[in-house]
Amino acid sequence: MRILDLNTFLVLARNRHFGRAAQEMNTTQPAISTRLAALEAEFGCRLVHRGDREFRLTPEGERVLEVFQKVIDDLEGLRSELKQGYSATTTIRIGVIDSVASTWMPHLVESLHKEAPNLRIELTVESTTALVEHMEKGKFDLIFCLDPAIGDGFRSFVACVWQMTWAGSPKLVQPDRAYNVDELAKMPIVTFPKDTPPYRQIAPYFQDERVLASKMTSSNSLFAIINLLIDGFGVAAIPTVTIERELKSGLLHQMDVAKWFPPMPIIATYQSSTHQKVIQFVADKVREVAGDFARSRPGQAWTTETMPG
Structure with missing residues (x-):
């Protein structure tokens, strides 16, 4: 994108x-x-x-418009006020998954805008697989996704950790009912792409490899997963922070489950060999902004320091 x-x-x-x-x-x-x-x-x-x-x-278009407008407004404001601080020629290429773009990424852009108005940002939204691949090819300075990029020139850290909630449409889910693992296994499941951490957790969660061959749909788009859930195509373990609006409006119900799905870490990987001072500044802002976001959503997001044992 x-x-x-x-x-x-x-x-x-x-x-x-x-x-x-x-x-x-x-x-x-x-x-x-x-x-x-x-x-x-x-x-x-x-x-x-x-x-x-x-x-x-469409209703989905309205949600996309809101997110796009916030990202573009922040980026345009940043570019228009390059007056002091870092050189206008310093460009940071940031890649994110859409679940990060729709949550705390606008806050990071706004924070960088205030403290380093001359810093130029190029923001790209892609899947974890594409981000890691492009990072290894030198196309990004910093990425936020579900897996780290591996290499001598890379440094990684956990930006935040998200609670995973089993959720589904009122068409499938009864909010006053408790679901055990066997009952979940019989339902159609929507999940993230193959080889991502949430996908890799499916088989261990159900303790049965056959679940991987059952009624399961995967997508690399958070918006697509949410829409599939709303339309009743299945249930999913999804970051709670990404479906706050849908839960509040009743489009989705949070499921009462006997076994929690493992939390999902958001991994930041950055280039340690280029723009070292700038990258370190941005990495520090990431820790600050992600930490503030996690603290604003107790029980839904944590940092590694605040995560319950």
Whole structure:
């Protein structure tokens, strides 16, 4: 996912018309449609209603718009106020998974904006597998995902740890019922991609490799997983902080389970050989911002220092 794609969606939502959006961005209408299609494919859901004359965002599109607007606003503000501090030529390339982008990443960008207005940030949202691969190829200075990048020039630390909640639609889940492991195993399961930590925990959680071949759907998009849950395609162990709104609105129910799913660490990996002072400054801000975020959600997120034993 590129910043260009985020901007395209914002311009399209503002103009409410493909032709006007193309004109504003000095491109063609098919180009706008292609970028929108790429976003919908990545998220696994429709973001814009088709088939009627009135332009309307879907509920998923509204949620995407809110997150995109916050990220772009922070980045644009940062770029527009490069007046002091670090050199304007210093660019930090940051890669994140979408669950980080939709939670505390805007707070990090805002904090960097205030303390280092000359620092230029390039933010990319991708899957854990892609982030680690691109980090190892030198395309990022700092990544936040579920696995570390391994190499002599890399340093990693746990930015925060998220509670995992079993959740599902009211179509499948009874909020006043307690579910044991055998009952969960019989339900369709939605999870993160193969070879990610949450996926690797599925078999040990159920103590049965056959669960991996049962009714299970995986996706590298948090938005897609949430939408699948809302539509009743299955239940999932998902970070509680990423579905706060859906739980509050009743679109999803938190399941009462006999066995908790292991918590999920968010791993920060950074280049230790380039922009050392700048990278260290950013890493310190990460620890501060992630810690503040965790403290604001007791029982849902922790740092390694505050995690219950």
